Amino acid sequence: MLLFSILTAAIAPGVALLTYLYLKDRYDSEPIHLVLKLFLTGMLIVVPIMVIQRGIELFLGSHPLLFSFGLSGGVEEVVKWFVLYHIIYNHTEFDEPYDGIVYAASISLGFATIENILYAVYFPSTFTTLMLRALLPVSGHALFGIMMGYYFGKAKFAPRRSARRLLAVSLLLPVGLHGLYDWIITSEISEIAWGIVPFMAFLWIWGLVKIGRANARSPFRIVGREEGVKL
Structure with missing residues (x-):
């Protein structure tokens, strides 16, 4: 019973955040089965990511900056971006900019959920600990996903020359933000570590702005207006 409670507390934040972002799609919601497929894919890529990270660590060591921007931010975001691009970029259901965020x-969040489950199972976890993880690592992954998806969505509907630049931003920005997050939160200097609070607040504000802008670019928003005029 205790294990069930711990697993529920570990899974709930990722599911809740994904539900929130899914419901923020104001004009043309994505097929549930496709969203679940990508969520489960995010869970499955944990293993190859761990293998790559271990290989790099054995070869290059684990300097704090290498860990933050390479092993954690770099490897995790590159693999997520690679999978996202090859599964969804040319998919017919990717038909508006906000879809990239979803x-x-x-x-x-699939990746973050498995990460959270592993932490809850292998390390002694209290409700307070799991709540802190919901506010920091899990929401952090959601925000890195929002940034990746926002520019991914812009690239999808941009001219080819601009699309390449935007695709590069959709990869490099989450890598940089993820690396900075890890560098702050693992710092042994308390003044730097406490900087995670304003950093996360800034990311949430920025993320909500991106959500609004992506929705505003939906072609279905214009169609809805035209139909409203006809009525």
């Missing part, structure tokens, strides 16, 4: 967040 799909990227699905993969990110």
Whole structure:
């Protein structure tokens, strides 16, 4: 019974955040089965990511900056981006900019959920600990996914020359933000570690702005207006 409670507390934040982002799609919601597929894919990529991280660590060591921007931010975001691109970029259901946010967040939160489950099972976890993880690592992955998905969605509907630049931003921005997050939270200097609070607040504000802008670019928003005029 205790294990069930711990697992529920570990899974709930990722599911809740994904539900929130899914419901923020104001004009053309994505198929549930496709969102779940990407969420489960995010869970499955944990194993190859861990293998890659271990290989790099054995070869190059684990310097704090290498860990933050390479092993954690770099490897995790590159693999998520690679999977996202090959599964969804040319999919017919990817038909508005906000879809990029939904799909990227699905993969990110699937990964974060497995990460949270592993932490809860292998380390003594209290309700307070799991709540802190919901506010920091899990929501962090959601926010990195929002940034990735926002520029992914812009790239999808941009001219080819601009699309390449936006795709690069959709990869490099989450890598940088994820690396900075890990560098702050693992710092042994308390003044730096406490910086995670304003950093996360800034990311949430920025993320909500991106959500609004992505919805505003939906072609279905214009169609809805035209139909409203006809009525």
